[in-house]
Amino acid sequence: MRLELRNITIKDVRFGAQTEVNGDVLYVNKQEMVDALRDERLASIDIDIAKPNEATRIVPVKDVIEPRVKVEGSGGVFPGFVSKVDMVGSGVTHVLKGVAVVTTGKIVGFQEGIIDMSGPGAQYTPFSDTLNVVLVAEPVQGLLQHDHEAALRTMGLKAAAYLGEAGRHAKPTQTEVFDCPPLPQALLQFPGLPKVAYVYMLQSQGLLHDTYVYGIDAKRTLPTFIYPTEVMDGAIVSGNCVSACDKNTTFHHQNSPVIHELLARHGKDYNFIGVVVTNENVTLSDKERSSNFTAKLVEWLGVDAAIISEEGFGNPDADLMMNCVKLEKKGIKTVLVTDEYAGQDGASQSLADADPLADAVVTAGNANEVIVLPPMQKLLGHKETADVIAGGWYGSLAADGSITAEIQVITGATNELGFSKLTSKGV
Amino acid sequence: MQRIQIISNNPLIVFCADDCFVSAESVLPVLLKVRDLVHLGHHLLTHPLAGSLKPNENPYRSVVVTKEALGVDYQSVQLVEGAIAVSRRMLSEKPYRAWSRAVLADLQLVDKALLASALESLGKDISI
Incomplete structure (x- = not known):
């Protein structure tokens, strides 16, 4: 499966008379976009724009999605939601690089789910660097939580597809090519390099x-194979947002650094099989x-080693260890990617x-670390919710609007795909 | 089909005769009750740390174990003891907030949704 990702670098987003990409600016016709997102479950939809370095706080964030459009090849982005369930992952996909749709609800x-566009909180989320098209929707009266969640999720995907469409005929600034052959060919590539699965x-x-x-x-599926390029076309969509630091938004899936790094080093350091x-x-x-x-399929791939990334903490730690132990017992070496809840001083057991x-583990950071988020001039989303931050505690919202909380409240702060700004360096 | 019992402090759950309602606004008494049962030979059917809300954030917890004592299951012991240790540590660091009734109702709903997901997987009636 061969996919060309053609990036269209966007340096500014503005409201305008027509939704289009003009040079490196994305213009958005606000009313047309609201009309495109209409849903009988939502009483109102509003759109705002948040840019890097602004004194803006977005809360509570449900999902972040990168606008993309398929211009060649089968299917469309986000199959099963805004497109039919055709197989994706081949052909050409245009990406509005630098733009993100952010849903709140x-x-x-x-x-x-906090995104601060400036200040100390901005250093913990990758989405302080993106030009964010923020959607604020109110449900119709009496809408049940399950239906509300589904409505917001669909709205975000429709918004990303709508904006992505504006890039269909835009001139790409950079092209990446990913070629993922079928298994028999993949296994014959690069003899001598270790074979790795994810x-x-x-x-x-x-x-x-x-x-x-x-x-x-x-939850209704059995583990299965997927081409890395299918993920880039939106085959995996997020519907989870609790403990925002280590939940993969749809944007994370589209840009999974584990997959991109494995592909970048494919043929150099190892043979990335699947x-x-x-x-x-x-x-x-x-x-x-x-x-x-999972252990059966990875063994089936005939690999020497596997990288395993977790999503969340607590309950999934059991899944992580089961996957690790069952692979290791088959003689397949594993490296685990997780984050930690090691207490506010970092001294407690992490998982x-x-x-x-499980003797090779990469951490994405300690979610219990405490941070003070200073007041912002502008709040986008649902302002009243700043007082009910689950990762905060009673009185954590001060009279001046500052919030004292653990970094688990920040969207993507300890993302377990490694899509974050935290790192450690030897000194 | 395997007979089950639900141990829970969630008032939203409709309990059957086999189930056990724990009257407490904290996950700890629920987990301690589960631990007692596990040491008596009941097997865990759901992970005692369900959901991403931490044990010191959502005071409501529902856990499913076998109705019958089948002999001590080491994995069940390990999981419930681990869950108790994590919960104790987190609660000592950051106790429950005084949530409003509306928020408490939402926390109950999330616990119920996770239980429903488990019961569906276990082939049980999910009209709890």
Whole structure:
């Protein structure tokens, strides 16, 4: 499967008479876009723009999505949602690079998901660097939480597809080509280099904790193979946002650094054979079944090693360890990517589960670290929710508008695909 | 089909005769009750740390174990003891907030949704 990602670099977003890309500026016809997003479940939709370095806070964030459009090849972006379920991942896809759709919504009383466009909080989220088209929607009266979540999720995907369409005929500034051959060919490539697979764990526990693959709820799937390029076309969509620091937004999936890094070093350091997507369900029998299937599929690929990324903390630590142990016992070396809840001083045990075979682990940071977010001049989203931050505590919203909370409230702060700004350096 | 029992402090759950309602506004008494059952030989059917809301954020928790004592299951012991340790540590660092009734209702709803997801997977009636 061969995909060309053609990036159209956008340096500014403005409202205008027509939705179009003109030079490096994306113009958005606000009313036309609102009309395109209309949904009988939503009483109102408003659109705003947040730019890097502004004194703006967006809260509570539900999802972040990168605008893309397929211009060649089968299917359309976000199959199973805004496009039919044709296979994606081949052909040509245009990307509005530098732009993100951000959805906000008050689905439940407790809230999380903060993006600060400047100040200390901005240093913890990659979405302080993007030009954010922020959607604020209110549900119709009496809409149940499940339906509200589905409406916001669909609205975000429709918005990203709508904006992506503006880039259909725009001139790309950079092209990346990803060529992922079928398994028999892949196995013959680069003899002498270690063969590596990627186990892509998806949160799938229930309301506000779900992920979708080609439109189907991942909890209802068995682990399966997926081409890396399918993910770039939006085959994986986020429906989860609780504990915002380590939930993969749809943007994270579209730009998964694990996949991109594996592809970048493919043929140099190792032979990247393929991806297995698996879920993180509530029952132990589901966990056993999924980890059994994951280990079987990875063994089937005939690889020497696998990278396993987790999504979330606590319950999925069990899935992470099951995947790790079952692969290691088959003689397949593993490297785990996770984050930590190691207490505010970082001294406590980081995960809720562990095993001696998990001896190669990359951390994306300690979500319990405390941060003070200073007041911002502008609040986008649902202003009243700043007082009910789930990762804060009573009195964490001060009279001046500053918030004291753990970094788990910041969207993407300790992202377990490594799409974050935290790092450690030897001194 | 396997017989189950639900251990929960969530008032939104409709309990059956086999289930156990724990009257407490904290996950700890629920987990301690589950631990007692696990040490008596009941097996965990759901992970005791469900959902991404931390044990010190959502005081409501529903856990499913086998109705019958089947002999001590080491994995169940390890998981519930680990969940208790994490919950104790997090609660000592940051206790529950005084949530409004509306927020408490939403927290109950999320716990119920996670339980429903588990019961569906276990082939049980999800009209809880």
